[in-house]
Amino acid sequence: MDIKDIKNRAEKDIKSAQNINDLDKVFQKYLGKKGQLTQVLHLLKDLPEEEKKKTGKIANQFKKEFLIKTENQKKNFSDTDSYNPKSEWIDVTLPGKKISTGHLNPITQVKREVEDIFERLGFSVVEGPEVESEKYNFDALNIPKNHPARDMWDTFWIKYQEKEKLLLRTHTSPVQIRYMEKHNPPLRIVAPGRVFRYEATDASHEINFYHIEGLMIDKNISIANFKAIIERFFQMFFKKSVKIRLRPSYFPFTEPSFEVDIGCLVCGGKGCSVCSQRGWLEMAGAGMVHPKVFKAVKLNPKNWQGFAFGLGLDRLTMMKYKIDDVRLLYGGDLKFLQQF
């Protein structure tokens, strides 16, 4: 038999082997006890000296190549480890050894993500106290005493004899006042934190919850700018294209004021139970900082303008994880927390 012929066929056989068994058969066929190449090598000794030398060289070269090629092909089947199926069997469906890791409250996760997005948009994150004075929570925000506008914020008042009344902040807006008192524009901040409202609790109302307040002040910050920033925020948060709309509203500390709605993420605006058939979800209150607020922090409203907005982090959290009751977030139930 012609060695070249054997070689060609052997190479084809190696290539067409589908698994380790096939390859084993190929090996037996050529290099097994009665293998074709074995036989050639075996017959060498009977050949005349010169031919022996010549054919031997070719045959041995072929054997070397054959071994390398089968070895390479073996790697393709990636099962290079030999094992004893009787003693070394692994049940891959058996549970792994348990490592107990904990879980962070979903609000923490959302708060972090929201802060991160605003940081990427150029805002700095600042914080402020939870017990506030009437001045920072109301007066400096142009919410006068004995004005019906105060009814928009049901307040927990603190029993304490002091010149100024203390309360649990009803929003994180006081942080913008504190910040503007100490820093000169341009300003870009967000102020996340816990806020309090004295109101009956239900699936969407709590006596404490989380807000994030944003503020951007510069020479020419406009409503059009606000639209761009807030739209980008929602797109980054929900990781998809989100429609927004502004509706006129009223807040004593902004003028003009508006509510920010986003197109319902569930029905896309057609109307469903999530959006109470409106097609829109109310997400934030916002507006252009009121001249009286600038005056309260001794900035000249002729020189500066900008927007402020407030977002409920609980609401974002509930939307993101489809949580239907805000009270779950403050219940400390591990069966709930372990899902996050």
Added chain:
Amino acid sequence: MLFSYNWLQSFFDKKLLAPQKLAELLTLHSFEVEELKKNHNDWVFDLDITPNRAADCFSHLGIARECSVLTNTKIREEEIKVKENKSFDIKDYISVGVKNSKDCYRYTGRIIKGIKIKSSPRYIKERLFSCGLEPINNIVDAANYIMLELGQPLHAFDLDKIEGSKILIRRAKNGEKINTLDDKNYRLNNDVLVISDIKKVLAIAGIKGGKSVAINDGTKDIFIESANFNPTLIRKTSKKLNLKTDASFRFEHGMDSNLTEKAIDRLAELIQEVAGGDIVKGKIDIYPNKILSKSIKLDLRQTEKLLGVKISKNEIVRILKSLGLGVNKKLEIKIPTWRPDLNQNEDLIEEIGRIYGYENLKADFPKITLMPGSKNEEIIWEYKIKDTLRAVGFSEVYNYSFINKKIGDYSNSPLVELENPFSEEFYYLRPNLIINLLGNIKHNIKYFKKDEAIRIFEFGTVFKKTKNGIKEKKMLTGLITGNGQDFYALKGVVDALLESLGISDKFYDNFQISSENSQQIFWNIHKSAEIKANNMEIGFIGQLSSDILLKLENKKSVIAFEIDFNKLIKICNGEKEYQAASKFPSAIRDISILVPMRVKVADILNQINSVKENLVQDVDLFDIYEGDKKDREKKSLAFHIIFQAKNRTLNGDEIEFIFQKIIKALEENADWEVRKQS
């Protein structure tokens, strides 16, 4: 606030848009329509009228004006025709005095004689129903009707029951009483403004009428009142008496004093229509300080700058005029007195913006100087802590910032009290996180297998009352209970946590009992320690006291740590410096030492470290043997001592020399016995 579609339609000759379409326009440009529902042959809008628009939009007229602007439809102007009977003169029937014009800005009144009480015509009843009011009789209904039409609260008195033909608007005398229309008794004081005759209080001004002068079936002659009172005064009284009415709600928001006259004429006209009678000639009108309309110069440049879009001057003028504002060539905008909310250019910008439509402002990113947001160190550390605790099996809970009254009273801490606590359950501000975390343990244990480990933590603000005010600080507190969850397990957690924050200088000290330490009742002081870092106490770790566990109905032993974040943050350190590990082999010698039971590991380590040898690379406790239970006076501790040099392989003699020094140092203490060496 409820508005009737049919009623709104009555202001227009042309057909209005369909209710749904109108609702959408109102939501986008004026006020949110919270609900639109069918009511017989009418539609009812529930509008969220913002408090700044009370003066004009707590009325159908106001909403009709908005509809007119939004749909470009003209409102029908109807003249009010009051047919007075010249043979009667109001001066002959009543005189009115206002004690203080700061309390009562304007007081307008008319008299109608010979009316007939009956039920109202159907259209009035239907419209009142649509707006959520119960019809009573034609006079009361007419007053309510005009209030809903124009926004002006009105009141009708039975003229015959007013004694002395005199009305005085004055502050109540302390202790003066009134029985109101709904048959409730109020004791008044000097803070309350009242309408009175020469003998009695007829009404709580702007809030509620009195029964003594109520309209009833026998009423023939009436005095009708249309007034404007000081909003703050009305609000304070309404709050104090806990009496909120449609009238008080309007007055406390501030009404237009110039509306009273139109309203009283309109009411007289309507009463004559529905109850007959003669309108007496003339009217009472006490209005010493007339409110005049004001002008604002429109700043086009600022308008464009704030909106972020250029709207043509023509369009701006059209919008402002359609809103009923006067506009002249110089762009001085004349504000009618029914728009007290318009005081400055920004207010005009809002009007222009909302009517033009915010949806027509194209989103546009600000063109500003690049200014990277600065990272907040505190928040970075907070998240680092949370991540570390999460990684070692702790779940994060959020609890309320309030604690139960009973627990608070028991805890004997300087607690922060609320003027208006939510309930006994949420009574004081939390002085620590432990109390509510224990509540979480109690709650969760029910759902867990027996002795299953629970690890929870919370990061949050706690509050304390001090001489210098209310102090708040951020705390980090973790609790563990169940299988394997003991002091040492938690200490390992705290060690790992501090390590992750770059705090290496830390140790645990016996709990110091101090008189001002209100924490004491929470900890079993024999099984607790102070956590110290950089020589400062930053918190506590240990077993919670059985007292507090009992009080919170917790049967299981609970181990806790509590760290003051404000202190911790000062010593957190993100800096790290690489040090090359020695390439030369280390040698280990083991040592075993028998010491009295109460000797601390730290004492032994200190003694070993007192041999100042930098070739001792580490000392590692690997075994503790405390003997059998009967003979618990001594214990045996075994340590690996690891020797290593940076620059060479140590030889046996060197190691032996140091090792002997260590043994000697340990044996300096007579009670200690080094037992074994290898």
